[in-house]
Amino acid sequence: MKQAILVGINDYPGWENDLTQCVNDATKWGNFLQSLGYQCNYIFNANATWARVTGDLKTMIDNASAEDNLVFFYSGHGSYEWDLNNDEADGWDEVLCLYDQDFLDDDFRKILNNLKSSMTVILDCCFGGTGTRLMSNDVGLKRKFRQPKTDMPLTAKRSKSFLSDEAMPEILLSACSDDEYSYEDENGGLFSRFALNILNELYPIDYNAFGTKISGHLPSRKYPQTPQIEGSSENKAGVMFGGKESPPDPPPTPDPPPPPDDSESWCTCFRAIKKHYLKLKRKLRSKNG
Numbered sequence: 001m002k003q004a005i006l007v008g009i010n011d012y013p014g015w016e017n018d019l020t021q022c023v024n025d026a027t028k029w030g031n032f033l034q035s036l037g038y039q040c041n042y043i044f045n046a047n048a049t050w051a052r053v054t055g056d057l058k059t060m061i062d063n064a065s066a067e068d069n070l071v072f073f074y075s076g077h078g079s080y081e082w083d084l085n086n087d088e089a090d091g092w093d094e095v096l097c098l099y100d101q102d103f104l105d106d107d108f109r110k111i112l113n114n115l116k117s118s119m120t121v122i123l124d125c126c127f128g129g130t131g132t133r134l135m136s137n138d139v140g141l142k143r144k145f146r147q148p149k150t151d152m153p154l155t156a157k158r159s160k161s162f163l164s165d166e167a168m169p170e171i172l173l174s175a176c177s178d179d180e181y182s183y184e185d186e187n188g189g190l191f192s193r194f195a196l197n198i199l200n201e202l203y204p205i206d207y208n209a210f211g212t213k214i215s216g217h218l219p220s221r222k223y224p225q226t227p228q229i230e231g232s233s234e235n236k237a238g239v240m241f242g243g244k245e246s247p248p249d250p251p252p253t254p255d256p257p258p259p260p261d262d263s264e265s266w267c268t269c270f271r272a273i274k275k276h277y278l279k280l281k282r283k284l285r286s287k288n289g
Contacts, residue, residue, distance in 0.1 A: 001068045002038040002242065003060055006030045007053055009076035009099055011045050021184045022075035025124060025192040029073050032196055036203075036244045038071065048076070050101035054111065061114055068117040069242030075189055078125035078182070094178070096125065109163075112170055118235070118242055119170040124189040126175075126182045166232045171207060176225035183225060190223050204243055207236040 008026030010019045023044050030040040041060075043053060057072060064070055077097035081104065095102035112119075175182040175191035183190050194217040198210060205213070211229045219226045229236060 001064065002033075002036065002070075003041070003064070003068070004030065004033045004038045004071035004073065005041045005043065005053075005056055005060060006033075006071075006073045007043045007048050007076065007098075008074075009045055009048050009097070012077065012097070012099065013046075017077075019076065019184065020186070021188040022124075025075045025184075025189045026073060028188070028196055029122065029192065032199060033071060033241065036241055038069075038241070046099055048099045050098050050103060053098055053103065054107065058111055058114075061111060061117075061119070064115075064117040066116050070115075070117055070119040071122065071241060072119070073122040073124070075124040075192065078123070096123070115169045118238075120173060120241060121170050122173045124175045124182065124192050126180075165230055168231045168235075171231035171235050172228070173207075174228040174230070177228055180219075180225050183223060190218065190225065191227055194218060195227075199240070204239045206239055207231070210240060211236075 006026040006029055008023035010022050012018055026042065026044070030038075030042060034040055041056060043056065060070060074096050079095050079097055079102065081093050081095055081102060094105045096108075097103075112121075173195070175189065187193060191214075194214055195210075198213045199205070202209075202213065207229055211227070214227050217223075
């Protein structure tokens with residue numbers, strides 16, 4: 001089984017810095033994944049509530065077996081909040097900004113801890129928590145970030161306490177590092193655009209080769225964001241998204257019937273003619289008296 005959840009949020013209630021391309025990017029990723037055999041669950045704008053997204057994510061992970069392949073894609077605002085359980089070295093939790101409530105990285109990790117199958121998480125946002133998704137006049141781009149509710153001191157050191165790559169059950173594809181902006185323009189999120197161009201041209205491709213390819217596009221002087229690929233060495237060496245499903249084998253062609261036995265058919269035909277001839281001969285004899 002292959003299943004994907006794709007979240008895209010353009011319109012946030014009460015915010016001036018709404019987005020324009022997140023739903024479009026989620027749809028494009030869904031089209032690509034469907035070509036690989038994925039069943040896609042799209043969650044857009046006002047439907048992308050905390051309850052809906054976390055509930056669908058839990059259900060997908062809990063119902064999956066070890067042989068399944070899963071994808072979670074998010075495009076929208078990213079931000080950070082004060083760390084309340086003291087598990088972050090810098091005192092801040094990264095969050096995905098859902099329509100009604102933030103989705104903390106702590107809560108994300110709790111859900112992923114139940115993962116039994118292969119999973120790719122794609123975050124086209126400033127999940128690292130140091131960018132903004134406001135207009136940027138110098139490069140003509142939008143930054144994928146919502147200013148946090150509590151200002152972070154400018155002198156705060158951004159040192160994180162992460163799982164090691166080898167301990168991660170999932171593969172994480174992030175549009176930027178944890179101290180960079182993530183951008184979109186009128187054609188979509190930059191990471192999503194370059195990533196899908198590579199995949200549509202070169203798939204099947206493994207995560208390591210994908211990382212090499214996308215590093216040829218990002219970062220650049222115009223697009224200052226560095227995509228990240230995080231996960232175990234074994235997972236990163238695998239084909240992205242579990243490979244493309246092969247079409248089912250066609251049913252076997254039945255063996256043709258054996259050719260008729262000509263000699264037997266001739267004998268049968270001759271006997272029928274002979275029988276008919278003898279019958280006519282008897283009738284003639286009876287008639288002639």
